[in-house]
Amino acid sequence: MIKNYFTIAFRNLLKHRLFTAVHVIGLTIAFAMAVVLFLAAVFDLSFDGFHVKKDKLYQVYFETNPVTGKDESATMPVPFAPTAEDELKGLANIARYGDAGGVLVRHGDKEIGMTTRFVDPSFLDMFSFPLIEGEKSSVLSDLKNIALTEYAAEKLFGTLDIVGKQVELNMQGTWEPYTVSGLLADFPSNSTFQFDAFVRFENYPGYLAGMDKWDWRNHTVYVELLDQVSAAQFQEDSKAFIGKYFKSEIDNLKRDGAQVNGDGAYKSLKLLPLSEMHFNSMSPGGSHVASFFPWMLLIISALILFIACTNFINLSLASSFTRTKEIGMRKTLGARPFQLVVQFWMEAFLICLFSFLVGAALAWAILPQFNALMAYNLQFGELITLQNSLLLLIFFFVVTLAAGAYPGFVMTRFNLMNVLRGTGIRLDSGKNLRKALSVGQFAIAIILVISTLVVVQQINFMNTKPLGYNKSGVVSIPIGNHIDPEVALQRMRTELAALPEVTSVTGTDVNMGMGLDGASMTSKMGFDYQSRHITTNWLRVDYDYLKTMEIDLLEGRDFSRSFSTDTTSVLINEQMAALLGEENPIGKTLDISGEDLTIIGVVNDFNFKTLHSEVEPLTMCLQPSNWPVSYIFVRLNSDALSHSMASIENVWKSVNPKYESNPSFLDENTQRMYEKEQRLSKIIVNGAVFAIFISCLGLFALALLMMNQRVKEIGVRKVLGAKVSTIVYLLSGDFVRLIGIAFILAAPLAWWIMNQWLDNFAYRIDVSVWLMIVGGIIVLFVAMLIVVTQSLRAAMVNPVKSLRTE
Template identity: 30%
Template sequence: MFKNQLKIAWRSIKKQPFLNALNTFGLAIGIAGTLIICLFIYDELSYDQMFLDSERIHRINVDAKFGGPGREMSQVSAPMAGAILNDIPQVEEVIRFRPWGTTSLNKIDSRELVLEDNATWVDTNVVSMFGLKMLYGDPLKALEQPNSMILTKSAVEKHFEPSSAIGRELIVNEGQTFTITGVIEDLPQNSFLAEYSVFMSLMGFQDAFQNEWGNHNYNTFIKLKHNADAADIAAPLQGMMERYLIPYAQQFFPGITLKEFEAAGNYVNYSSMKLTDLHLHSHRAEDMGRNGDINNIYILSFIALFLILLASINFMNLSTAYSLKRAKEIGIRKTLGSNKKGIIRQFLMESGLITFGSLIIGLAMAWIALPFFNDLAEKAISIPYSSPVFWLVLFAAAILLALCSGSYPAFFMSKFRPARVLKGSGETSLGGAKLRSGLVIFQFAISVFLIIGTLVVGEQLQFIQNKDLGYSKDQVLLINNLNRLNNQAGSFKEEVKQLSQVADATLSEFVPTPSSRTDSSFFLEGKTDQESAVNMQGWRVDYDYMNTLDLKLVSGRDFDPSIATDSTAMIINESATKVLGLSPEEVLGKRVANGLGEDALSYYTVIGVVKNFHFESMRNVVRPLSLRISNSLGYMAVKLKSGNFEETVSKIQGIWDSRSPGLSFDYRFMDDSFNEVYENERRLGKIFIIFTSLSIFIACLGLFGLAAFNAHKRIKEIGVRKVLGASVGQITYRLSVDFLKLVGIAILIALPIGWFAMNRWLQDFTYRIEIGVGIFLASALLAILIAMLTVSYQSIKAAIVNPVKSLRTE
């Protein structure tokens, strides 16, 4: 019986090549798109799960507000780790990371410097706590001694053979000499440590042993004991504030209490977050690694669901529509003794064959498309062909898809009454039209929703790109590692400024693009109570900083090298004046101290107020900031004139190489650095475009098939209308208008849902667009245009047929 049903199913599929090609191709696209998204989601959800006891590891966070806007930080103070280990019995182990950014390494007998993008100081138990795979060295003793380091295999291969690297020495940042005591396997790409290649022992870092509760520089992780959870440590963690932080603050504010601190509107809240939640749920300052966003996972999950639903709806719609052509076949089957179950099995067999054919084609499509998707998403995803679980899930999903897609057509067709269908009464009375209309509405509602999402993401990115940032990021070259030039940095800058293609240049500690920064407490002269503290960043810059970046003054003046007292001058931003409670004019001439006690022996006189500029993501408000004159080296920003940028960069590199021949010239353009901040949104926008296009294409396949069926079913009506004088345009309109009504209903359903969903997405941005009527109009018009193009082809094709031929057709 099974063999017989299989043969009949195959013959039935071959009899309807157009219908089944649409079904197969539509399902294949849906399967391919859904598979790629599911692999992406699985990769995102698997972050950090490879580490030993990852479910027991948590990171300590702190939310703090003190003299300015609140901050959500992923770093806590150095003594926090010891206090946790001593005071919270549920904690088994603690570890600290002190990220150190780009670091140079060179062999003792070589001046050739090799840059590693991410190095970190770390406690001695990093290998054992995270279960890192040690290739060479003792995992328990590798970082016990000061000036010892562990390198990844890729990092050590740049200097020595990994097997002979233990005990060899490297010079770090042209200063200290470190001994290699361990080599670990390269870290997985889906881990928070993926970008780190150098791990230096904190035993040789004096700052790690200071009792400085006010500085937050250490990413601190704890491992809970078995049967303990985050709720058990929440109260003891928060108790650290009164137990340690308040006594520390009393050195500067004698007599201050927790109640007084909180009464001034300040707070310090400690909490923990699971290691496996960091990638998708943490958006804090100084996160280690590049994080994703759980909201994007939700969005992509819905898109995957929509894709497979659209493909299934196509199958159901086309199958039920074309089943009317098989009404007589079913009537004869029933007359000859076929029962309802047999007919259902037969049609489920057909849907199963189409589904598994689509699965094979969909897998091939996914395999072809995956490299392009990896480039877009910056991933290294692959189809796990060798995994039995993957194939089990895939075939189970295919069977479920075949049942879901084929069950309604099968049950629908099994209900045909032999007497009615054999009389020929009845293509119009067999039913299913309302359901098909509902499914078309659902398909296009999803498509319109995705169009709205695509347009909103694109508009927000355009808004970010075009918004006045308060500084100039175009044609600005950023050169890193200026501290390696030491006393030659000033002469390097002056020589670069002499180039005809260079407009200006500046040396500074920070620039308005992502980098590791910390805040400090500042006080107006004469106000030393904690209510008067202003928590803001203090950037050390040179005299050309404002001009090079085109920063605008609201009041006062710029730094002037001819005025000797400007060495103790300060320029603050508008946010700082707001926190100080003074206007931009009133604050001029005021003296500000950085810290209290001995730290406040030097005062800075405010000489200017700079207009707020965005030095952080537009998800955040612009926080207080101060600029001071100093010889601090970190970056050099070079403002270029229009022209041949490659030639200019080459000339600057030549000047660099003449001063530091062993160090590679590390540079980038500021607009590229700015764009990195919004890379997640940019990728999401591109993914939206791709899968929105796929969903629209799938919906159009179904609409195309239904339009073809509708035109075929009404072929005699068309002939009669033409004989009675109807024009091609009138007939095309009559055939198209019913479908366009359905699309109109879909638009009315999708618009409010799209507004609600995308408005929620925009809430993550402090500076954002308003979703205007234009986006809804564009989405509606695009959906109508696509539907018209899809339907009109079949309508026009039917309208131009010779009426004589139409009226002869049975």
């Protein structure tokens, strides 16, 4: 019996090649898109899931609610972890985690920069990073021990046999010997933590100076709770601890008008679960994604599959008119409704199976391009897990049942006598459902098109909005660890003076945007001013910074070599001046870290962060001894920027032969800050394109269904003198109404979704009515191309041919 079903199904598919081809094309594209997006979503959702103790691991952070709004900070003071381990209940383990960026590591004549982290010995007990060589209990037993990953070992030694060997580390200008005590397996790509080596936290720069300072924070802390202790219970138990060690800060918050948090405290200790770190801005390394992103991928894949299944149903119903005699004969010969449903389901199963296999092969083929486009590193083999395979199998059978069983059920309800006579065959049953599915198709397409227009316009707005400085023509050079920063800056000034296209050179400790070194950071300082606590962003700059960046000086003067006292002077922006509450801040003194700094100038507010946040108070200092520069900025006055960049690279290579990161243009750096938005744009654009394409197949099905129903009506109208244009208008009207209904449903939903997304930006566009109308018009235009073509074909048929069976 089953073999018979398969044989007949295969013959029917070959007989109706056109419909089979349309079925296969639509479902293949939908399956391929679904598989790729499913892979991407599963990858993001799987972050840090390999840690055995993942359910009991948390990142610690503080929550306050000052007058400027809710504030969350994960940076901790050095004495916090050892004191908490002694005094807080419910802790199974606690570990500090310091990030000092790249550290120079040397072995023999080979010297490389490694991303090195500073941790407590308990770090390896808490997190499941497998040791290939060495024991967890002894890897960090000595202050001068270091553990390397496989990648770092191969890069430095050329072998994995490294335990016991000696290396040297240069962290603060001097080389110190370390012993390799452990070899770690390379971290999986879905690990939030990514680094090459780690050493004891006691080696962290600033550790000794901050041992007893509760107001100086420079690292993060992770805790493992006991099995019987919940996060809520631990947070409640920590109130007394926070009140004891952060009393002065709490008093300042009360004095400055702060509000209490949800738990009734002015400063609360909170726990961020390990499972949420990948989706939080406090994530180590800053490589987080929005929490809605993987779910959005799954939703888009589900929507595309919904459109494909809807097309399958409509195409199956459309093709049924060519098979009415077959259905009638089967029912005459005794076929039961269940057997007819199984026959149609078998055909759907074969089409879906073939489409799924081809779609999987297509997904495998396009995965490298998807990785390059979306900055992923997905592997197709990651899909072949028991859980994922079961999900896909269940989903596959649900799709085949939905796409095959419903058309079969409808077709078995045809009146037998009408079928055999060839009269009265109208598919009124399920008509409203088919229209609802079509409206759903159009609505999805409209939402995706409107979303595409909004995202593209917002990204264009961010790339073109004036930032308060001129990013064009400025080269950013990461200095690195191989040369003294101040020496590098002075030598570059001297060498670049010979290039006529170079107009100015300066230095800073914080890059603008994200350079090729991958670093993107800011620095903050807190101090008291007139009995108020002030927090300001802190920026070390050098001479000619305002000139190089073309930042406007509103009051006072710039740093000048003519004033030897400028090392104890600062420039502030308008927001900082407003925060101080001084009408004329020039000459005012700020007591920061025990040093009196005089304000000599006020500059305009410029966006030194992304447009996700508003411009914050900023203080710029000129203190080479305390704050070394990390970047050199060079302004060019040249139309041949690529040639000028090559000249600068040659000069930089002569000044610092061991440089690791290449120079980059600031306008490119600022664009890299919005890579997540660009990824979102690419996904929505591609989703919209495929949704419209597959919807066009559905329109073809619906148009064909309608034409088959109204062949004789069209013939009669033409015999009675109806024009072709009249018939086309008549046949197209239903589709225009369906798209109109879809637009009414989709536009408000798209407006709400896009406004929710735009709320993440302090500077954003407005979702205008015209933008939504344009999205609807695009879908209507594409749809009408299909419908009008089919209507013209039906209207141009000779009426004699249409009516000869009457």
